[in-house]
Amino acid sequence: MSCSKTKVMHYLLICGLCTTASFMLDAKTTEDAQTPATVASEQVSMQNQLDMQANNKVKAFATELKQALVGAIQQGGFENAVEVCHSKAPEIASNLSRDGWTVARTSHRARNENNVPDAWELDRMQTFSEQYKAGTPANQLTFSKIEDEQYRFMKAIPTDKVCLGCHGSSVNPDLATKINALYPQDAAVGFSIEDLRGAFTLTKSLEDK
Numbered sequence: 001m002s003c004s005k006t007k008v009m010h011y012l013l014i015c016g017l018c019t020t021a022s023f024m025l026d027a028k029t030t031e032d033a034q035t036p037a038t039v040a041s042e043q044v045s046m047q048n049q050l051d052m053q054a055n056n057k058v059k060a061f062a063t064e065l066k067q068a069l070v071g072a073i074q075q076g077g078f079e080n081a082v083e084v085c086h087s088k089a090p091e092i093a094s095n096l097s098r099d100g101w102t103v104a105r106t107s108h109r110a111r112n113e114n115n116v117p118d119a120w121e122l123d124r125m126q127t128f129s130e131q132y133k134a135g136t137p138a139n140q141l142t143f144s145k146i147e148d149e150q151y152r153f154m155k156a157i158p159t160d161k162v163c164l165g166c167h168g169s170s171v172n173p174d175l176a177t178k179i180n181a182l183y184p185q186d187a188a189v190g191f192s193i194e195d196l197r198g199a200f201t202l203t204k205s206l207e208d209k
């Protein structure tokens with residue numbers, strides 16, 4: 001410790017601010033160094049910002065899709081709405097996938113094979129399902145991480161009553177035929193309102209940062 005620093009410390013000890021002030025002095029001497037603590041706190045604040053952006057994208061996706069779905073059901077029933085889901089859901093997702101982001105939906109039992117989860121998503125879906133069964137509300141089931149220059153975020157999607165028309169255990173046979181024609185690998189039936197239907201899944205590449 002340098003002489004002047006010792007002197008300052010001495011005065012600070014007298015006025016009883018030792019803990020805070022000595023921390024500040026220590027911080028000053030390491031101002032330019034990337035200590036593990038500063039790196040960790042920068043990462044936390046970056047993650048918080050990304051969480052906010054991810055939540056906004058999820059909100060935009062959910063709002064637009066719900067409007068399209070409800071409108072289509074009102075206009076021409078579930079059979080009409082299947083077409084809308086089929087074309088609109090991937091379109092909305094791809095419009096939101098800008099600036100390094102990939103925005104999508106996934107499910108442990110997926111209808112569209114493009115939505116089949118990877119190992120991390122499947123694992124997280126299982127954890128969400130356990131937490132949901134244990135009583136955590138679906139809107140609190142979110143998770144994010146930064147790993148290998150990549151940010152990943154997931155948010156659970158519950159099953160509402162209206163979803164059962166196309167994802168429940170007694171889908172109208174004509175409707176089922178239509179769904180199977182579009183999705184021969186469909187695994188997204190047999191859900192009940194106690195189940196999570198799936199999750200939004202977002203990725204952002206951080207390689208340029």
Ligand code: HEC
Pocket residue numbers: 078079080081082083085086087089090105106107109110111112113115157158159160162163164165166167188197198199
């Ligand atoms: C009119 C029929 C219909 C209704 C009602 C419906 N869906 Fe779907 N759902 C579909 C179709 C079709 C797809 C495949 C979309 C695609 O190709 O990306 C799908 C896909 C999904 C997916 C993406 C994962 C997967 O299985 O491919 C989720 C999540 C989902 N639906 C949730 C819901 C929820 C939640 C509701 C109720 C609010 C709902 N759906 C109501 C037809 C429907």
